[in-house]
Amino acid sequence: MKLSDGIEQALHCATLMAALPEGGLLSAKAMAEFHDVSTSYLLKHLQALSKAGLLHTEPGPRGGYRLARAPDQITLLDVVLAVEGPEPAFRCKEIRQNGPNPLPASQFKAPCQINAAMLRAERAYRTELRAVTLADLLADLAAADDGTIAARGCAFFDQHMRRPKPDPNPTT
Known part of the structure; x- marks a missing residue:
């Protein structure tokens, strides 16, 4: 079985977003640069993840993407089905x-x-695929990391993480 390159990109980007601090957003362009992939191709897959309810999209110049659910509530199968579709x-x-x-x-x-x-x-x-969540991937990564991967991720977040502009008229 051969899966599209979009699966790998979607899984890596979803895992990257799973590590974002609360309220943080990443632009498609920043994630594409981080992984050295085409922004337009990645956007197609991020849109599929958004349509499937896996990502929240914040529009505007300070916008970007973040997970719509907790990392322990998103499985690899969720991502694969969002990108490839449900057909066998x-x-x-x-x-x-x-x-x-x-x-x-x-x-x-x-x-x-x-x-x-x-x-x-x-x-x-x-x-x-249903048995592995994004949280599982983060835990496996943390267990194998000597600090190098975490430092790379923190540096990336420091440079590229966005926060949406606060709503001037919140409804509470």
Whole structure:
């Protein structure tokens, strides 16, 4: 199975946003520069994450992105489905019924064994992705970090983190 480059970008950016301090935002441009990827391509995936309810988007010149839910409430499967869509990777076209001398339809009452095996693999794949949250990734990273990664992240946040302009007329 081959996933798009957008999955890797979306997962890394979501994990980066999971480490943001409360109320912090990151622009798409800053995240694209951090990972040395195309801003326009990344924007497409950030929009998909926003549409799926995984990211909050703050418009305007001081705007940006942040997680819409706590990192322990966003799984790798959530991100993959937001970017790639909910369809299974394998889609059976029933080609066993094609050809110059196909068998009668009565021979194809049971599901295709290949399709059944592929769907079992898809369920296992999704189960594994559903078991890992962004918080789990941050914990694994922190456990393996000698401080270098944390320092890089802090320096990046110091330079690029935005805070939305306070609402002058809050409704309370």
